[in-house]
Amino acid sequence: MGSTDDKTSMARGSLIVLEGLDRSGKSSQCAKLLSYLQSNGFSVEAWRFPDRTTGIGQMISSYLLNESQLDDRAIHLLFSANRWEKRALMERKLKSGTTLIVDRYSYSGVAFSAAKGLDLQWCKAPEEGLIAPDLVLYLDIPPEKAAERGGYGTERYEKLEFQKKVAEYYYALRDSSWEVVDGCLKMEVVEEKLRELAMNCILKCQNGKPLVN
Ligand code: T5A
Numbered sequence: 587m588g589s590t591d592d593k594t595s596m597a598r599g600s601l602i603v604l605e606g607l608d609r610s611g612k613s614s615q616c617a618k619l620l621s622y623l624q625s626n627g628f629s630v631e632a633w634r635f636p637d638r639t640t641g642i643g644q645m646i647s648s649y650l651l652n653e654s655q656l657d658d659r660a661i662h663l664l665f666s667a668n669r670w671e672k673r674a675l676m677e678r679k680l681k682s683g684t685t686l687i688v689d690r691y692s693y694s695g696v697a698f699s700a701a702k703g704l705d706l707q708w709c710k711a712p713e714e715g716l717i718a719p720d721l722v723l724y725l726d727i728p729p730e731k732a733a734e735r736g737g738y739g740t741e742r743y744e745k746l747e748f749q750k751k752v753a754e755y756y757y758a759l760r761d762s763s764w765e766v767v768d769g770c771l772k773m774e775v776v777e778e779k780l781r782e783l784a785m786n787c788i789l790k791c792q793n794g795k796p797l798v799n
């Protein structure tokens with residue numbers, strides 16, 4: 587569409603999401619990807635969901651820590667609301683050229699709630715209209731292996747049987763934005779694969795791939 591001249595002004599950042607079971611390595615890899623991109627001069631920020639710093643995020647955190655009880659649908663909507671409250675800022679950052687590396691997003695929202703037995707379409711509905719990721723990096727790991735890593739803590743969903751169901755829903759949610767990376771490989775190998783996939787994505791976005799809901 588636009589002329590070569592306005593390409594630079596339109597260059598936008600990428601929305602890159604990491605997904606996977608609990609203990610699949612998302613947070614470790616987000617940190618590594620962030621510092622790699624920063625040291626290569628990119629404007630980049632690391633985000634995470636749930637964002638436990640907001641009022642809604644604090645309700646979610648206390649639920650995850652088993653300090654409060656909530657109806658399954660109520661907590662589902664809070665997780666979604668936690669993404670909605672950051673949507674406008676997310677759009678501004680992306681449009682101003684900042685790439686966001688996001689630790690969990692809508693796929694977590696849908697997979698974890700569906701694994702509890704909630705209707706899949708019902709789970710997806712509140713996510714409609716959030717910004718669509720340009721790239722989803724799924725760290726694939728058998729639930730049994732994830733459970734061995736440092737052991738699960740006491741958070742609500744850190745149970746093997748539940749994680750197995752979550753994995754099934756994640757597989758059902760895969761779409762064209764996904765790249766599945768073997769999360770059982772050595773950390774440095776995973777890191778290298780993610781760098782390459784992220785760089786490709788960032789270049790495509792800079793070259794005019796549109797931002798969509
Ligand atoms: N949730 C979340 C919902 O139900 N709905 C939603 O909408 C959202 C957004 C909190 C919970 O909330 C649920 C999902 C979660 O159950 P969280 O705070 O992100 O989500 O918590 P976790 O995903 O559980 O975060 P973890 O810290 O447990 O897992 P990570 O980030 O995937 O793993 P990481 O990087 O901390 O690594 C775990 C361990 O494995 C080692 C690391 O050193 C570490 O000890 N490790 C490796 N070991 C060997 N080889 C590798 N390649 C390794 N990579 C990492």
Ligand code: NA
Pocket residue numbers: 612613689
């Ligand atoms: Na994490």
